[in-house]
Structures are given as structure tokens and as C-alpha cells.
Amino acid sequence: MKVLKGACIIGQSGGPSSVINASAYGAIRTALDSDVITKVYGAAHGIKGVLDDVLYDMSAEDAEELALLKNTPSSALGSCRYKLKDPDVDDTDYKRILEIFKKYDVRYFFYNGGNDSMDTCNKISKFMLKNGYECRVMGIPKTIDNDLFGTDHCPGYSSAAKYIATTAMEIYLDARVYDTGMVTVLEIMGRHAGWLTAASAIATHYGMGPDLIYLPEVPFDLEKFYADVERIYKANGKCIVAVSEGIADADGKLMVEKFAEGANVARDSFGHAQLGGIGVTLANNIKERLGCKTRGIEFSLMQRCAAHSASATDVEESFLAGKTAVECAVNGITDKMVGFKCNRENGYTCETELLDLSEVANTEKKIPREWINEEGNGLNKEFVDYALPLIAGEAHPPYVNGLPRFAKLKKVVAK
Amino acid sequence: MKVLKGACIIGQSGGPSSVINASAYGAIRTALDSDVITKVYGAAHGIKGVLDDVLYDMSAEDAEELALLKNTPSSALGSCRYKLKDPDVDDTDYKRILEIFKKYDVRYFFYNGGNDSMDTCNKISKFMLKNGYECRVMGIPKTIDNDLFGTDHCPGYSSAAKYIATTAMEIYLDARVYDTGMVTVLEIMGRHAGWLTAASAIATHYGMGPDLIYLPEVPFDLEKFYADVERIYKANGKCIVAVSEGIADADGKLMVEKFAEGANVARDSFGHAQLGGIGVTLANNIKERLGCKTRGIEFSLMQRCAAHSASATDVEESFLAGKTAVECAVNGITDKMVGFKCNRENGYTCETELLDLSEVANTEKKIPREWINEEGNGLNKEFVDYALPLIAGEAHPPYVNGLPRFAKLKKVVAK
Numbered sequence: 001m002k003v004l005k006g007a008c009i010i011g012q013s014g015g016p017s018s019v020i021n022a023s024a025y026g027a028i029r030t031a032l033d034s035d036v037i038t039k040v041y042g043a044a045h046g047i048k049g050v051l052d053d054v055l056y057d058m059s060a061e062d063a064e065e066l067a068l069l070k071n072t073p074s075s076a077l078g079s080c081r082y083k084l085k086d087p088d089v090d091d092t093d094y095k096r097i098l099e100i101f102k103k104y105d106v107r108y109f110f111y112n113g114g115n116d117s118m119d120t121c122n123k124i125s126k127f128m129l130k131n132g133y134e135c136r137v138m139g140i141p142k143t144i145d146n147d148l149f150g151t152d153h154c155p156g157y158s159s160a161a162k163y164i165a166t167t168a169m170e171i172y173l174d175a176r177v178y179d180t181g182m183v184t185v186l187e188i189m190g191r192h193a194g195w196l197t198a199a200s201a202i203a204t205h206y207g208m209g210p211d212l213i214y215l216p217e218v219p220f221d222l223e224k225f226y227a228d229v230e231r232i233y234k235a236n237g238k239c240i241v242a243v244s245e246g247i248a249d250a251d252g253k254l255m256v257e258k259f260a261e262g263a264n265v266a267r268d269s270f271g272h273a274q275l276g277g278i279g280v281t282l283a284n285n286i287k288e289r290l291g292c293k294t295r296g297i298e299f300s301l302m303q304r305c306a307a308h309s310a311s312a313t314d315v316e317e318s319f320l321a322g323k324t325a326v327e328c329a330v331n332g333i334t335d336k337m338v339g340f341k342c343n344r345e346n347g348y349t350c351e352t353e354l355l356d357l358s359e360v361a362n363t364e365k366k367i368p369r370e371w372i373n374e375e376g377n378g379l380n381k382e383f384v385d386y387a388l389p390l391i392a393g394e395a396h397p398p399y400v401n402g403l404p405r406f407a408k409l410k411k412v413v414a415k
Numbered sequence: 416m417k418v419l420k421g422a423c424i425i426g427q428s429g430g431p432s433s434v435i436n437a438s439a440y441g442a443i444r445t446a447l448d449s450d451v452i453t454k455v456y457g458a459a460h461g462i463k464g465v466l467d468d469v470l471y472d473m474s475a476e477d478a479e480e481l482a483l484l485k486n487t488p489s490s491a492l493g494s495c496r497y498k499l500k501d502p503d504v505d506d507t508d509y510k511r512i513l514e515i516f517k518k519y520d521v522r523y524f525f526y527n528g529g530n531d532s533m534d535t536c537n538k539i540s541k542f543m544l545k546n547g548y549e550c551r552v553m554g555i556p557k558t559i560d561n562d563l564f565g566t567d568h569c570p571g572y573s574s575a576a577k578y579i580a581t582t583a584m585e586i587y588l589d590a591r592v593y594d595t596g597m598v599t600v601l602e603i604m605g606r607h608a609g610w611l612t613a614a615s616a617i618a619t620h621y622g623m624g625p626d627l628i629y630l631p632e633v634p635f636d637l638e639k640f641y642a643d644v645e646r647i648y649k650a651n652g653k654c655i656v657a658v659s660e661g662i663a664d665a666d667g668k669l670m671v672e673k674f675a676e677g678a679n680v681a682r683d684s685f686g687h688a689q690l691g692g693i694g695v696t697l698a699n700n701i702k703e704r705l706g707c708k709t710r711g712i713e714f715s716l717m718q719r720c721a722a723h724s725a726s727a728t729d730v731e732e733s734f735l736a737g738k739t740a741v742e743c744a745v746n747g748i749t750d751k752m753v754g755f756k757c758n759r760e761n762g763y764t765c766e767t768e769l770l771d772l773s774e775v776a777n778t779e780k781k782i783p784r785e786w787i788n789e790e791g792n793g794l795n796k797e798f799v800d801y802a803l804p805l806i807a808g809e810a811h812p813p814y815v816n817g818l819p820r821f822a823k824l825k826k827v828v829a830k
Contacts, residue, residue: 015592016588016589016592044594045593045594048594072588073585073588073589074585074588074589074591074592075592078591078592078593078594079592079593080593080594081593162817162818165817165818166723166818166819167717167721169818169819169821170488170489170716170717170720170721170722170723170819171716171717171720173431173487173488173489173720173821174431174488174489174716174719174720175716176489176493177430177431177489177490177493177494178460178493178494178495178496179459179460179463179493179495202817202818203818206818207823208821295715295716297713297715297716297717298712298713298715300710300712300713301585301586301589301590301710301712302582302585302586302712302717304589305585305586305588305589306582306585307585308581308585308724309723309724311817313817388816388817390817391816391817391818392816392817393817394811394814394817396809396811399809401803401806401807402577402580402617402726402728402803402805402806402807402808402809403577403580403581403584403617403618403621403806404581404584404585406584406588406623408622
């Protein structure tokens, strides 16, 4: 194995999570401690920071403050949703990246994100290879959506799942306080994959969760939905429903778009619809049909940034993913994403494994149909068995005067 | 002091909180351990359980399970929003309550709730006295709104404040992830008093909170609001705003009603408007005016039931309030509410004190104008100094397999 001396860049991309900083810390700390990596840079707002030549000198940070990243939510270095063009069509960005890599003698690039970020990694890696610039590129997975292909689960998912299950339990208790009828609709993130919404089933498994759960994996039938809710409401006087923001009908049309027929739905730079509001919309419609009190509750940003309720398993695994990416790159590996291979037979074990970037990029992993009940309105035990070990342990951040002590980085821009 | 032997009833009323069960536990445990109190009943759904003759035998509960009430959110016995009539107009309910008290030899009545509950206590106490039935009635305060008169603060407020400040910090970090413009509007509970919304100022005090905070105490001027947001957004590219659901214009008209002009606003049995949606409405309007990305986030039920993030100070004080109510009643006191008298001069101290029910009932405590900044869009240091000790300490519930272990009572109905 050839020792490749040089600097490294660590970047964060896509929507943040409670633990993306734990991965960044795993990578930064390991890189700072390495004999081979000469300088550690953090890219300001992901690949945009590379293109704009805004890199932070991570060695200028206080070691104790850096360590707080393990429990600090959101992306401390800043994130972006910038999508690199196909280099065969327009290689301007790639040439610029190469220029910056040469300027700072960058020989290692670590990118922490979801599907799109793995695609970015893959394209950069191929371009560098084609242009004869030696550089090792590693992807560090992150997405609360848990839809990355090839890995047992994604860092970030477990903490979001823990928040969702915990909050579903608390709302279950709250929604039962009065002896009057009540239907509650929880709206949970997830455009195409229902992993986050499914996490509410863990609360149901504990006897304090939603009665009905609807995921994007199963075509949503509005009349069937109303009938399901009415049946449970009439039997119990209460009904709690969890729906993914991305539930869609048999033609794949989003329910939120169906309700907003004719209205413009905002889209981000990837063309993803900016969803929201289906929970409240369904709650209002149930109110009209059943004449009972209803409440739509959106878990909104809280589900992805509630570091105060993070899973200890997630924090440790996220740190490990970042650390492993750096260790592997230093040992000669490139063009891979660090994934997790888990065993749930006799207790839970989780090991890292390396996946081809090209394999991971732009492939979405959905919940297997057999983990969803036949009616398509709940989860089977297979899902709960899968998810339970992921939410194990509490990674409470350090508290000062009653509030979490989150990291505040100096962000010294490298010259 | 005359020793009054007999049974007691403990009831919970009004909207629940993260710690109302801690108060109930304080009262139940103390009553169960008392030599004077012969039997301990929990009223199913507050005063409705008394009227309907549905009382739970608390001695039938497992002691360890009961102890879990300290960290279990919502009202374990069930709550109600039933308002007793003026006994001079219609004393049917009071006669029925007397009948039930006689049936079970009830000599102690503990009622845990907000303004309306203290009013209920007061009316029952007066009726029993007038009818020569010896019975000691004590109010145990509870309201996340913190608007009870005469007490430094209310059990339940501190945990809600801790959740709001913590979540505001986490959202602050999340909302800064991209380098694109963003205005976030947080909608927080509070019809007439802004205590809950003000709690977000603690996050601002830590450098990670809302830029602007609007309370019901200050008349809301929509044009001034837009100008405030625009100024901060243009300077920073980001702006986080916290608004009380109950913000109203100079004529006292609710902003949510102004926006919904002509539409019917649902009201509960006390005539309170069922609010909601002002955060999203303001966010949508800012989007139109400034052309930037906006997000309205409602803290919804989470702010009152997030026991996983409760204040240890709150849990202990709530327990103390319930315990003190029973101890005082056994010692001959009646017709009082347990309040808190606090000192913040050299560290924080909190002692219980007894307040007249008639004084407390139906008087709302608002934030002093001098604790709000002159512009009416933020809080002064006086508020932060007041609130900081209340959120001190973390009362994490016990966890099993990654989720809180909340109490599950048997609820054996007394015969």
C-alpha cells in the first residue's frame, strides 16, 4: 500500500441530522491524529465551499469544542443541495474542484450525505482518476430517510426513529386525556421511503402508538383510509394515525398534491416537491366526515434535529463511520462508501463494510413489502425487530444551566 | 387541630403537562402513607369521575408502577374541561358531589389544574361548608401556561419552557445549515399570557434562539412585524421568529382570527378559541412578501407532553406541591392552593406557600411589561433571570430498550 501524504477535505451535504456532526467528528478527529494527513479542512457548505474556496482549518479548533460535535445536531460546517452536472456535459465544476485540490494539496476527500452526496463523490472520484490526479474519495452515509442502498441502516435514521417513537408515545398519552372523541394525525418525513413513519410502529409495539400507519411504499386509498379511521374511532373513541408526507395514490400522485390540485407545489433544486401539510389536511377532512375533534401534528424539523433525544447507538455508529472512512482511505482505499452490516440473531452487532459508490448512488432502499401488514396500514414484527436495536441507548448531550451545550466552532478560513 | 379521618379523592383537570402526574404521585403517595386518610381514590377524568361515580382505588396499584408517574407525561387519571355551574343558579352537580363524598366517606379533595380547576375547588369547598359537610379542599397548581396568580411559577411550566428553549436551539442550528435565505416562524402555545413563547428567549440568551419574539401581552402590529423580519433577514439572510398562538392586535382581535376573517373559529366549552395555524400563516405571508424560503413550525402537543426532556426542578417541585397539599390538609388546612415562593438572590430557592383559592381562581398572571423589550419583539434579562433556574436539571425517565418506560396503571374502579 502506497502512503499518500496530503491534506484532506471533509464536507457535509444534504439535509442535516442529529448525528451528522458525530460522523464529521469521527472523520476530523481521526484525520487530525493521522501521520499521513498533513492538514484537515472542513468545506463550508459542502461542495459549494470547495468551489468557492471557503475551507475551514480544523486544526484551529479547540479539541474539547470539537468533541462536542458528537452531540450537536445539524451540519456544523454547513450543508448544501448543490448537484454537480454530468461531467461529460459540463465539467466546469470538476475542473474547479481539481484546481482547489491542487491548491491545498488535497489527497483525501470525505463527503458525508445521502444518495445525492454519494453521486457527487462518485463523479469527483472518476474525474480525478481520469485526469491522473491521485486522490482518495470516501463517502460517509447520512440520511434520516434511511433509504441508502446496500447498508443495513444509515447514520441519522436511528436518532430520528427514537425521537419519532418517543414523541408518538407521549402524544398517545396526551391524546387520551379527555374522555371525548379525538383523532390525531401525525405527519412524518419521508418522500418515497417510509422508514421514518414506520418508526412510530415501535411505539405501537409498546402499546402506546398509532393505530394506523401509512407509508409511501403502499398506494394510498383515501376512501379506505377514511373507513380505517372511522372503524377504530367508533370502537375506541380515539384514533392516532401516522402518515408519511410522501403518501401517494395508485398512480403515484402525491396526496398533498391531489388535495392542492391546481396549486403550485414548490420544488427544490433536485426537483423534489417541497411537501408539508398532508397531516393537517387529512385531520381537517376527518373532522368534516366524522364530526369529531381532530388534530394534525407535523413533526417538522424536530425529527431531524432533536439531538437531546439521540440514540447512543446512532451516535457511536456515526462516529465509527467517519473514523472508518479516514482509516480506510489512509490505508489505500478509494471510491467506497462506509456501510453497516448488522446481525440481530444473538443480540445486535454492527460492523462497517465498504460499498461501491456507483452501487450506492441514486438507488433508493424502501421498506420490504413483507414488513408491512397485508392491509397496508401498519408494520409487521419484522420491522420492529429491525428497528429496536437501532434506538438503543440515550446519548444525552452535556447540559449547562438546563440546556444542551452544543459545539460552537471558530471556523477559521484557510488561506 | 382536629384529626379528620376519612377517604380522599385526587383529580386532574385541564390540559395535561409533562409533570401533572408527578404532582398526582406526590399527593397519592403521601395519602397512601397517611394514618389519617383511610382510602385513596383517583377520580376518572377529574370532577366528571366524581359526578359519574367512577373512582379508581389507588391502593390497588403496584407501588413501583405508581412511582413511574413521576416521569410519565399527560394525566394518568384522565382529565376534563367540565365547568361547574354557579351553585346559586344550579346546584345539581354540587348535590351529586356531596352524595358521592358521603357514599365514600370522602373528607379530602385534591384537585390538580389551572385557573378553572381552582375555581372548581373553591366552589366545592364553599358548598360543602354551607351544607355542613366537613371536607378539606386543596388545589394543586398545574399549567404549562404559567398564568396562575400568586405563585412564582406553576408546575408544568418549567418543563414546557425547557422543551421550548431546547427545541428552539436545535431548530436554530438546523435552520442555518444552508447558505440560502430562510425565515422560520415558531408557533408556541399561550392564549393570553406569553410565558411559553418567552421561554424561547432563553435559547436566544445562549446565542442560539429566535431573533424576534411576539407575545399576547403586546398588541401585534402586522406591518411592524413584517418590517422587523425584513430588517433581520436582509442583514443576516436568516431570521427566526417565535410567536404566541394568542397574538392579537391593538383591539384585542386575535391575529389568527383576523387572517381567517369570516371563517368560524372553533371554541371549547369554556369559550376559548381553538387556536392554531398562525405560525404557518405568517410564514406563508412572509414568503410572498420577501420571496424567500420560509417554514412555519408548530410546537403543538409536544411542548406539553415531552416528558423525555422534563426539568428535574419541575419534577421535584411538582411532586412537592402534591405532597404538601396532602400534608397541609391532614393538618387541618382547607380552601387553599399550594403555591411557590422563590428567591433568586443567592442561588435559587423554592418554598411552598398557601394561597386563598378565591384569590387564585380566574385571575390570569401575565408577563410584566418591563420584562419585555421596548419594541415589544423580545425579552429583557429580567425574564431570563426568572426562567433559567426553573429549567435546571434533567429528569430523564427510565428507559427500556431505547424508549421511556411510562407508567401503566391498572385503574381498578372502586365499588
